[in-house]
Amino acid sequence: MKKALLALALAGSLVSAQAAKLVIKGSDTIGAKLAPMLAEDYKAQNPGVNFEIAAEGSTTGITAIIDSTADIGMASRPAKQLEISAGAAKGVSLKATIIAYDGIGVVVNANNPVSTLTRRQIEQIFTGDITDWSAVGGSPGKISVYTRNTSSGTYSEFKELAMKKRDYASSSQKLAGNEQITSEVAKNPNGVGYVGLAYINLPGIKVVSIDGASPSVESVQQKKYPFARPLFYYTNGEPQGEAAKFIDFTLSAKGQELVTKVGFVPVK
Amino acid sequence: MVKIPTKWLALCGGALLTAATAAYAQDSSALIDVLVRKGIITDQEAIDIKTDLQRDAGATPAGKINLASTTTEFRIAGDIRARYEERSGENDTGDHQERGRFRYRFRLGFTGKLSDNFFYGARLESSTGSRSANVTMGDDAGPWAKNSDALNIGQVYVGWTPNANWTLTVGRMPNPLVTTSMVWDGDINPEGIAEQWKMHEGTMDYFVNLGQFLYGTAGSQNVFGSTPTNKDVYLFAWQGGAKIGLANGQSIQVAPTLYNYVNTDQSTNPTPFKGTFTAANMTGINNLFVLEIPVEYGFKIADTASKVFGDFTYNFEGKDRARKWGRPDLDGENIGWQLGFQYGKAANKGEWDAKAFYQSVGAFALDANLVDSDLFDSRTNMEGWVVQGNYAIGNATQVGLTVAKGKRKDSSIIAPGSGDIGTGALNDYWLGQLDLNVKF
Numbered sequence: 001m002k003k004a005l006l007a008l009a010l011a012g013s014l015v016s017a018q019a020a021k022l023v024i025k026g027s028d029t030i031g032a033k034l035a036p037m038l039a040e041d042y043k044a045q046n047p048g049v050n051f052e053i054a055a056e057g058s059t060t061g062i063t064a065i066i067d068s069t070a071d072i073g074m075a076s077r078p079a080k081q082l083e084i085s086a087g088a089a090k091g092v093s094l095k096a097t098i099i100a101y102d103g104i105g106v107v108v109n110a111n112n113p114v115s116t117l118t119r120r121q122i123e124q125i126f127t128g129d130i131t132d133w134s135a136v137g138g139s140p141g142k143i144s145v146y147t148r149n150t151s152s153g154t155y156s157e158f159k160e161l162a163m164k165k166r167d168y169a170s171s172s173q174k175l176a177g178n179e180q181i182t183s184e185v186a187k188n189p190n191g192v193g194y195v196g197l198a199y200i201n202l203p204g205i206k207v208v209s210i211d212g213a214s215p216s217v218e219s220v221q222q223k224k225y226p227f228a229r230p231l232f233y234y235t236n237g238e239p240q241g242e243a244a245k246f247i248d249f250t251l252s253a254k255g256q257e258l259v260t261k262v263g264f265v266p267v268k
Numbered sequence: 269m270v271k272i273p274t275k276w277l278a279l280c281g282g283a284l285l286t287a288a289t290a291a292y293a294q295d296s297s298a299l300i301d302v303l304v305r306k307g308i309i310t311d312q313e314a315i316d317i318k319t320d321l322q323r324d325a326g327a328t329p330a331g332k333i334n335l336a337s338t339t340t341e342f343r344i345a346g347d348i349r350a351r352y353e354e355r356s357g358e359n360d361t362g363d364h365q366e367r368g369r370f371r372y373r374f375r376l377g378f379t380g381k382l383s384d385n386f387f388y389g390a391r392l393e394s395s396t397g398s399r400s401a402n403v404t405m406g407d408d409a410g411p412w413a414k415n416s417d418a419l420n421i422g423q424v425y426v427g428w429t430p431n432a433n434w435t436l437t438v439g440r441m442p443n444p445l446v447t448t449s450m451v452w453d454g455d456i457n458p459e460g461i462a463e464q465w466k467m468h469e470g471t472m473d474y475f476v477n478l479g480q481f482l483y484g485t486a487g488s489q490n491v492f493g494s495t496p497t498n499k500d501v502y503l504f505a506w507q508g509g510a511k512i513g514l515a516n517g518q519s520i521q522v523a524p525t526l527y528n529y530v531n532t533d534q535s536t537n538p539t540p541f542k543g544t545f546t547a548a549n550m551t552g553i554n555n556l557f558v559l560e561i562p563v564e565y566g567f568k569i570a571d572t573a574s575k576v577f578g579d580f581t582y583n584f585e586g587k588d589r590a591r592k593w594g595r596p597d598l599d600g601e602n603i604g605w606q607l608g609f610q611y612g613k614a615a616n617k618g619e620w621d622a623k624a625f626y627q628s629v630g631a632f633a634l635d636a637n638l639v640d641s642d643l644f645d646s647r648t649n650m651e652g653w654v655v656q657g658n659y660a661i662g663n664a665t666q667v668g669l670t671v672a673k674g675k676r677k678d679s680s681i682i683a684p685g686s687g688d689i690g691t692g693a694l695n696d697y698w699l700g701q702l703d704l705n706v707k708f
Binding site: 078079080081082084085088093094095096097098159165166167223230232 | 305311312315316318319322323325326327331332334337338383
């Protein structure tokens with residue numbers, strides 16, 4: 001009898017050990033730096049928990065929640081109506097939790113003389129209405145537009161916030177992540193792109209102000225920067241179990257400290 | 269000042285928004301953003317409310333439609349008409365032909381606006397006829413077979429409005445010209461290119477409508493061997509006009525138009541248009557260089573919109589057309605005119621309108637392939653009265669009655685055209701139509 005109880009206890013501990021794996025998928029903006037740092041700290045406090053993090057764009061995160069292949073979906077944009085409907089059709093109730101704020105900074109090469117643009121000029125540059133820097137007060141040169149790829153939440157959010165939902169210029173080049181964009185803009189004197197707040201201070205690039213407002217913790221908190229947005233964790237309904245604990249940790253003082261450290265704006 | 273606790277405001281706001289119909293989910297987003305900016309609700313509460321609204325909206329049929337992001341506006345509209353029609357005519361020998369039939373017409377249109385000021389449209393229509401979308405009930409190989417019940421593309425076009433003044437359209441399009449049923453059947457959707465310009469200044473509206481319509485293709489313009497080179501046949505239309513606004517809701521509109529047919533003598537395809545006249549056929553479009561002047565004077569009778577309208581046409585090559593037909597003595601038959609009056613407009617439930625006009629069209633005045641197919645049996649060399657009335661029994665439903673009575677204008681020659689009464693020697697034509705029309 002004792003042996004049987006022992007075997008049951010062992011089996012139970014094995015099951016609980018397997019259940020302590022958190023699968024987190026989605027946004028590169030969140031998943032490239034912030035999520036791994038949060039996971040490391042969380043693991044330090046909860047040694048039995050393992051993480052699987054895949055940062056391949058917000059769409060993949062929301063899809064993973066709809067398909068029940070992740071516990072948490074990271075997204076730098078809110079779920080679209082069709083995604084919410086698709087989830088509802090599968091009995092999944094998408095629940096968004098705001099974990100931080102971000103400002104999408106428009107970056108140009110560090111040697112570009114242009115340091116301020118209007119919202120209208122941003123729209124014209126990214127839609128291809130303006131194709132030469134001389135049209136916005138810069139040195140003559142064909143503008144190279146770098147955008148995120150279509151599965152990126154930043155890709156959609158930038159269209160929404162900055163481009164009146166118009167399409168990107170057909171000549172724009174799509175890149176996988178924030179770091180790729182900063183890297184290309186740093187190499188190309190005529191490059192322009194956009195990145196999250198956490199990436200605006202990398203070498204070789206500079207951020208331009210929009211109608212006089214620059215992306216910063218203060219301007220985003222005060223809702224003065226026009227291209228600011230919340231960052232989300234998506235779950236199926238109210239978070240449960242280990243996912244709930246991890247989200248609570250993300251929103252805790254320690255978690256929000258990491259949010260600030262990475263370069264985003266804390267919720268509180 | 270009484271201060272309402274923020275939580276209550278948030279609750280009320282949330283309840284109001286949640287109660288909003290799914291159709292307003294998108295519109296509510298701006299309102300929610302205002303509540304956030306004013307600090308009444310938090311960002312987290314806002315995203316929760318938005319998600320709930322979108323979930324509700326997604327449960328509706330409209331919420332499941334996914335339109336391309338380049339579409340800025342999309343509209344589906346159409347109509348169904350049930351008709352009973354009687355038409356009859358007498359020929360030169362005093363013999364009569366009568367035809368009574370039940371008919372239906374179905375049209376389903378899709379129009380959309382795209383980014384960068386482009387637009388498009390497509391309309392499916394019953395019937396294969398160029399001048400009618402009517403299908404005669406029972407007109408099939410067997411009882412209720414579907415041989416004649418197919419849908420065809422009635423309109424398909426793309427366009428561009430580079431600014432508020434210009435509209436460019438290419439494809440099979442709604443007729444861009446201001447005209448009347450005397451010259452153009454309302455069911456014709458010409459194929460080709462159109463350029464439209466308009467400008468509003470004070471009480472004046474100016475407009476220019478240009479059309480380059482492909483009347484008939486020659487197929488291969490040049491073929492192997494010694495066959496002569498062919499060219500496509502075009503109908504060019506140049507229209508310029510103005511509408512002048514006057515006191516007390518009065519207005520005058522004049523829209524002179526020139527029609528010119530190009531390459532009529534070089535086309536071997538389609539043969540009906542290459543200018544081969546026979547004693548029983550005058551559908552060739554040679555010797556047609558037509559001026560049309562539609563005029564309309566709008567005014568109000570006891571607050572009801574009314575108008576006097578008219579149309580005048582003159583074929584500058586009518587003399588040559590008459591000569592080619594073999595009756596140079598009838599070179600005066602190159603004129604058409606119409607004059608009528610309309611009271612009211614049956615647009616909304618309970619409204620009605622009545623219209624009456626007289627029309628007279630010479631044998632060599634107009635292109636018989638384009639004139640209205642019903643009122644005078646698709647023919648020129650006809651004159652007579654038309655009386656029409658409509659009553660809106662609902663905002664989307666109308667009943668209408670049309671009666672036309674005409675006769676051959678010059679009985680020494682045929683009434684050119686290809687109507688339902690099978691004789692060119694058409695005398696004492698009569699038409700009656702009772703319609704039930706539903707728009708959706």
